[in-house]
Every structure is written in C-alpha cells, then in structure tokens.
Amino acid sequence: MAKSAFITGITGQDGSYLAEFLLKKGYEVHGLVRRSSSLRRDRIDHISKRYSENQFKLHYGDMSDDSSISRIVYGVKPDEIYNLAAQSHVKVSFETPLGTSDVDALGTVRLLEAIRMHSPESKVYQASTSEMYGSTKPPQSEKTTFAPQSPYANAKLFSHGLIRNYREGYDLFAVSGILFNHESPRRGENFVTSKIAAAAVAIAEGRQSQLTLGNINAVRDWGYAPEYVTGMWMMLQNDEPQDYVLGTGVGFTVREFLNESFNQVGLNWEDFVTYSDEFIRPTEVDSLIADNQKAADQLNWKPSIFGKTLVSVLIEAEKKRSKTGEYMVDPWVFE
Helix, strand or coil, X not given: CCCEEEEECCCCHHXXXXXXXXXXXXXXXXXXXXXXXXXXXXXXXXHHHHCCCCCEEEEECCCCCHHHHHHHHHHHCCCEEEECCCCCCXXXXXXXXHHHHHHXXXXXXXXXXXXXXXXXXXXXXXXEEHHHHCCCXXXXXXXXXXXXXXHHHHHHHHHHHHHHHHHHHHCCEEEXXXXXXXXXXCCCCCCHHHHHHHHHHHHHCCCCCCEEECCCCCEECCEEHHHHHHHHHHHHCCCCCXXXXXXXCCCEEHHHHHHHHHHCCCCCHHHCEEECHHHCCCCCCCECCECCHHHHHHCCCCCCCECHHHHHHHHHHHHHHHHHCCCCCCCCCCC
C-alpha cells in the first residue's frame, strides 16, 4: 500500500517541490489550500494536471482554524505530515506580527494537537529556519544558541520548541529542519534573490531601468530548494526523530549575489542599483552560514547547487520566463 503524506503550504516553493518529490516516490499526497476569492496555484497546477485525485488531493482549510486542521488530519491519517505553511517574509513579519504569529506559531499548536488526538502514528516535519539564530555568529549548527531578531523568527522558535515538547512529552515522531535560505525559480517575487534575478534580466532586455534594495552587505547561505525538500524527507526516514540543520556552509553577500547576477547578463550592477531604507528591518541579521556536518554524516545529505551555480539557475529561468510568459519554468525532475 502506498504511503500517504499531508503537506501544509503546498502552494509555496517548498511545498510544490516536495509534492513532486513524494509523488515520484509513489506517495499519495494531500495538500492544504486556503479558500479565497483569488486562487494562485501556479506552482502546483502542473502537478494537478499530471496526477489523478487519488494520487494528489487538495483540502480546503487554514492554519488559523483548528477545526479544519483537525478534520483533515482525522480524515487522512497520513503516514507523514510536513508543516511548511507560514508567513515567511521577515520584513513583512514586522508589519503583521499578529498574523505571522497566528500562522507560524499557533498554527503549529493546532496541527500538533490534531495529530496527538487523531493520528499519533504520523511522522511530523516542522519547517524551522536559520533566522532563529539571529545575532549569533556563524557558522550555526544544531547546538548554536538562538537569538531571533524578528517576529517571524520568534514565531518559528516557538514552534521549534513545541516540536521538542511533543516529541518528548507525547512520544510523537516529530522533527524540525533548521533550513538556511534556499531559492529557486518558484521563490516569491518579494524575496531578494528573485528580485535581483528578475531585475537583472529585465534591465538587460530594456524592460526595467533600475532596482532598489536595502542592506546589500548581509551574508546568507543560499542553496537550491529542490535539494532541501529531499532533506526534509530524509529526516522522516530515520529510526529515531532528530532535528537537523540544512545549508550549504558557504556564505554569499547580497552584494556578491548582485554582482554575479548582473555579470551573467553582461551588466555592471552599480549602474542600476539604488538604496532605500524602506527595505531595512528594525533589527537586522548580519550573517547566517550553516554548519551542516550532522546532516552530512547521518543523512548523507550534501547540497550541490549554490553560489554562482545557483545564480545561473535563477537567471536562466528568468530568461525563459521572459520569452514564454509562463510562471512554471522549471519542472524539477527528481532522480
């Protein structure tokens, strides 16, 4: 009998890649989607067309509504649950701290309670984040002290601690993946890597004249999203539940990302990029770089796409998107 999985946040970058990955492994995949007047399912439309409803089924619900979460968990009782739903933009979390906390923190409470009551045999993955490390100096590992610098990071830290509580208190197979920044052509357009790649191509093609950014000296550990969802799955295949850091171990400044992106379209970024404090956070995180040794040793998880290679992936996708007008330009083929 095929394994089943339930993914919250299935319409997001990670959720769409994870759904593809699991479907190719023969899973029956269930996804949580919000009912709204405007539906954006660009990242999963191609999946819905490729797989039958018996293989890929969407359920209406909301992380702020405990009744809908309980109903789905009770009805599906999946083998694996991946909680990827979140308001994940750090700057936006300062503007909507209550909404961010409701989904990113209390949403996890609602999900874990539904699992505890209705499907305690389900294995649970929680999407934690490197932003929880905040002001601590890199490299950051599973043992590094957390010092969150935003409502988003604090909400995620609440959920991270809750996973440990339910693992130890209720014997749930519950794990957190502390994922460092991971990008792809499916990344939301308000994230800096997507903004840079899209602008570089648009400026080179004469469709845009400049790009405005904030702190370009911030250091981040940027990897490729499809590789990270394989790591999520690996964590749930362990005999014992453990938390893991996933990252490349390579730091890259926004300035370096800019330079490489514009180089690849034959331009000098300094001719087109302006600064605005509109994009500065009230409290900044200077440097996040992963110590991924535990994942490498225990999961044999090793990223292969980062740095200049990652920039190339994003730039090429933007060029293709510009020509075709299609949002989905990178159906990932998992080996």
